[in-house]
Amino acid sequence: MKLHKLEGYIQSIYLVEYEHGLLLLDGCSRADISMLKHFIVGQLHRPFSDLKLVVVTHMHPDHAGAAAKLRRLSGCDVAAANVPGQWYSGVDGKLMHLTDIMLAKWVAKRMKKPRRNLWYARTLTPDIKLNDGDALPGFPEWQTLFTQGHTDRDLSLYHVPSHAVYVADLMVKVKGRYIPPFPVFYPNRYRHSLKKIMAMEPTSLILAHGGEVYPDAEDYQYLLARAPSVPMTHWRSVKSKLRKALRRAA
Numbered sequence: 001m002k003l004h005k006l007e008g009y010i011q012s013i014y015l016v017e018y019e020h021g022l023l024l025l026d027g028c029s030r031a032d033i034s035m036l037k038h039f040i041v042g043q044l045h046r047p048f049s050d051l052k053l054v055v056v057t058h059m060h061p062d063h064a065g066a067a068a069k070l071r072r073l074s075g076c077d078v079a080a081a082n083v084p085g086q087w088y089s090g091v092d093g094k095l096m097h098l099t100d101i102m103l104a105k106w107v108a109k110r111m112k113k114p115r116r117n118l119w120y121a122r123t124l125t126p127d128i129k130l131n132d133g134d135a136l137p138g139f140p141e142w143q144t145l146f147t148q149g150h151t152d153r154d155l156s157l158y159h160v161p162s163h164a165v166y167v168a169d170l171m172v173k174v175k176g177r178y179i180p181p182f183p184v185f186y187p188n189r190y191r192h193s194l195k196k197i198m199a200m201e202p203t204s205l206i207l208a209h210g211g212e213v214y215p216d217a218e219d220y221q222y223l224l225a226r227a228p229s230v231p232m233t234h235w236r237s238v239k240s241k242l243r244k245a246l247r248r249a250a
Contacts, residue, residue, distance in 0.1 A: 021052035027067035031116035057168035059087040065120040081153040082129035088122035097122040149190025173210030
């Protein structure tokens with residue numbers, strides 16, 4: 001097994017290479033497709049059809065945005081959590097989908113990235129539905145972990161031989177410290193997910209935003225202390241800013 005770390009549009013991309021095929025640990029963004037294809041074909045010298053499985057850890061633009069198109073282009077399977085319904089369902093879901101795309105564009109601007117089209121479908125029909133503890137089809141060294149909280153369907157991927165875990169957006173690294181992501185829709189589930197990972201005592205964590213890291217007990221406690229006790233969501237953030245603006249104006 002060889003793990004390739006690629007710099008995506010606004011996140012790190014992790015492509016796992018085996019002789020029998022390639023595994024993409026997350027669904028990337030739409031802006032990453034051409035770069036990923038160039039890497040597989042131009043640098044690994046493998047046909048794009050060697051991409052066998054793409055795991056979507058959750059439905060945000062930089063984790064699901066390329067999945068459906070990669071399936072059309074390569075013939076790969078797409079796997080996601082076995083959770084009922086669609087994350088971006090209903091009128092609220094449509095608005096949140098648009099908001100998340102705008103947030104991704106804002107992050108790209110802050111990172112001084114060129115403008116790219118990040119549009120993707122707000123619904124996903126996976127070929128494979130994963131349950132907690134499942135081995136990835138075709139890649140049995142990797143085990144699925146439910147680590148919900150950021151959304152209702154977050155996955156982490158545990159590489160059993162190395163005892164390392166790809167945790168996607170379970171945490172982000174900012175100025176050398178580990179903090180919760182935004183949003184956190186389910187704070188109780190989020191804390192449970194953190195404790196689940198801590199109890200495993202992994203050799204390393206692989207972050208979508210921060211690379212491969214080696215947090216210690218102090219780092220985990222710092223993160224837990226900053227884990228929200230109430231939902232930290234788009235609408236709550238807007239309401240909080242409105243209240244502060246009204247207080248300043250009073």
